[in-house]
Amino acid sequence: MVATKTIELRTEIPGPRTREILERERRAVARPLLVHGPIVAAEARGATITDVDGNTFLDFVGGVGVLNVGHNHPRVVQAVSAQVERFFHTDYTVIAYELYVELAERLGALAPMTGERRSGFFNAGTEAVENAVKLARLHTRRHAVIAFDGAFHGRTLLALTMTSRTHPYKTGLGPFAPEVYRAPFPNAYRGPDAKTALAALERMFATHVPANHVAAIVFEPQQGEGGFIPAPAEFVEGLRRLCDEHGIVLVADEVQTGFGRTGRMFGMEHFDVEPDLVVVAKSIAGGLPLSGVIGRAEIMDSAHEGAIGGTFIGNPVALAAAIAVLDVFEEEDLVARAVSIGSAIRERMLEWRSRWAQVGDVRGLGAMLAIELVRDSETREPAAELATAVVDEALQRGLVLLKAGVYGNCIRVLCPLTISDGELDEGLGVFEDALAAALVYA
């Protein structure tokens, strides 16, 4: 038995029961979904997951940024159980419930914008992105949307069109939605810089789509799937200026950056400008499916009644969880916690960068941090297979990690913000051991 403080491995990984389930999985579950690691969850608490073989892992992925309050936070569990006893569903467009209004009030008050605000809730991030675009189109009476190189906005047709990664997301899935235009996103490690990216965007108004045809510019304050690339302040200010000049709706996709991850409640709080619409999902409801659009009232209210909707928009159980999540943020001061977790992680990652030339870059805001692995620090050639090897080595040692980046060569940390100092230190130690082990074979 390999044992550290929290991680406890009782069998080889995968264990016998896990292997048996994964055998059955191949005969029952669609192949495109079989991309996960060799681990089958039985229970999860805080920053740990115990598998069906009784092995306990530390979770640095949090369901891909969904569990900022940790697995099964007692407050969330209690709120969900209480709501389950009351009612599950009415369809909000048929019968209203107070939870919807309460979350709209509370999130509206927290949103990184001034003036009157309105909110609408949905299910997945992709759905909220599409609804933000619908609202922008109805408000501006224009069609075009500008999204960025390396963006990830979801997998439904319009959001997938806005997403910018061919394999595995887009390959074979065209034709895509019309009227989506792509501009460069600044990247301090690989270029372009903010000025060049903004100039290219302005040039697009002459070469691709006139500015007065553009309904929305949609961007991530820090790109997530694209490789944890923070938007420079100069760039975000430039986007705001262009939107103001041309009457374009500025949409911040905060699906991954929201709910404290970047050391602020919303990633946009790092900048001196306000978005018009904010898209939220992932950590909003502590693990239950919920998403939303929060925005300036004049935009949100300019659509006709019934223009947006859906059977499951804002499920009451998920809304109850979301309200509990906001309570947890207040009671446990998780935004401040994200700052201290972030500096501990960054410090370790910077050490790795100074020790190993293959750790080409360390970047991110708050506790939304990643390393970018390269074959050679001069050429910066992406080392995707090295990143895969690190993730595999980490899992064998009891730590769940996940890659990111258009080249698949970044490893990100999205651990619960409720993680203890001891767990964080233990997880970073395992991350470091996995890096060292993978580098031996590189």
Ligand SMILES: Cc1ncc(COP(=O)(O)O)c(C=O)c1O
């Ligand atoms: C920034 C961003 N937008 C949108 C989405 C899509 O969210 P969902 O997977 O809930 O549809 C994601 C998912 O990773 C995301 O990171």
